[in-house]
Amino acid sequence: MAKRELPKHIYRQRNGLYFQRRGWPSQKLVTEFGTPEFWKEYSDILSGNEAPKRVTSRNFSSLISQYRKSPRYKNLKPRTALDYDKYLDFFEKIMGTANPSNMKRKDAIRLRDANAQKPYFANYSVRVLRILMEHCVDLGWRETNPVKGVPELKIQKTEREPWPLELLLAYRVVCAHGTRERLVMELCLGTGQRIGDVLEMRWSDIQDGAVFVRQNKTDKELWVPILPELQATLDAASRHSIFILTNERGTNRWSYRGASAAVRKVRDQIGALAYDIHSWRYNAACELVEAGCSDDLVAAVTGQSPAMVLHYTKKVRQRIRAQQAQQKRTERSNN
Structure with missing residues (x-):
């Protein structure tokens, strides 16, 4: 394609066509030359609708x-x-x-x-x-x-680990119902969701005894039934905002930085600095496996891919299988 076939200010380079004009930033065109879409993109650039402002x-x-x-x-x-x-x-x-x-x-x-x-x-x-x-x-x-x-x-x-039971109990002792620290923990643990999705949860997302979740990272839509422990925490929470977890003034959702800092204080207090907010998602997945759930049942709650379900629960699976294997050995010896 010769230059004379191209419109004014359009030049061919090794990786495509570019708009280049003195005093303007160069810009790569994304549409195919000669198509209606190309001429619209070219027109938008010239009119200023597409190109950034001139730069010096x-x-x-x-x-x-x-x-x-x-x-x-x-x-x-x-x-x-x-x-x-x-x-x-x-x-x-x-x-x-x-x-x-x-x-x-x-x-x-x-x-x-x-x-x-x-x-x-x-x-x-x-x-x-x-x-x-x-x-x-x-x-x-x-x-x-x-x-x-x-x-x-x-x-x-360092491999992330789920919170040990004794530290979960210690956390609940320190953080009573009605505190944001308790509420964020029960939401993460009870729903098995990422902290980012938990912080976005609204009271209107609670439907028919469950929390409706649209995962920010994957766009998956989940309906997660509410466990009794989480329900007790929700019943004790104040509802002065559309968000379940709010900032101190109750005017907007709790920020990740604020929630992380508040939880870290509790972790430091109870000796749980080795376990963070995201570890609660591990707890949820592991508890589901320990309850006998198949991978698709675990994913129905957490929204994880099969590979991630395996990753989160590989250690608890090994323990369960080892117990089953040793039980078979014992039964064989007794026979």
Whole structure:
């Protein structure tokens, strides 16, 4: 395709067609040339409906601003977007005026290694930077993504464990009915849901003796019957907001940071720092297996995939099977 066949300001590059005009940011077109969709996209760019505002310089501040306006960012789950924001703000603070076109692979590695004492932060920063630089490529600011293929730091992962029964009892002793700390625990444990979904629960989600859940991460819809212990906690809770778990003023839902900090205080008090909020989801899955539930019954409550059900319950399964195996040995010996 010759340039003369393309409309004004449209140029072909190795990875597609780009809108390029002096004083405007380069922008990759996503539609096929010559189609009605292409001409609409081209018209929207020229009219300003599609393209970001003109920029006078290419720097990380501008790149981050444009990324946040893109479908790539807007289609993120709310919790994921919040996580990304922390790293985008970090990038803007340390290199906002730098030109992303000049970034090299060694720069990404240097950034990773500078935060090696915080491996989770270091690795997550590499992931977000990789996505941001891919958007830089899509804008036509550079040809390749220098962060692609940069390895993450190896982390010695600790297997998460469900809360031991004695610590659950200690938690209930310290946190009486009517407290938010007790309510968040019973909701997580009783429904088997992620903390993010629990914090989004509303009183109107309680239907026919169950909690209706639309999982934020998977979009699955679940109807989870309420256990007696959870019902007793719900009966003792105040209902001055549409959300079941609210902030201190009762004006909005309880934030993840607030809930995590409050639960951590209790964990510290009872000696349960090795077990966190997410471990309650492990408790729910393990209790279902111990009750004799099949994997599909466990998933009906937790909404997990078969692989995740196995992952969450592998240790309790081993104990159950070992008990069954040893019982068979005993029965054989007696015979």
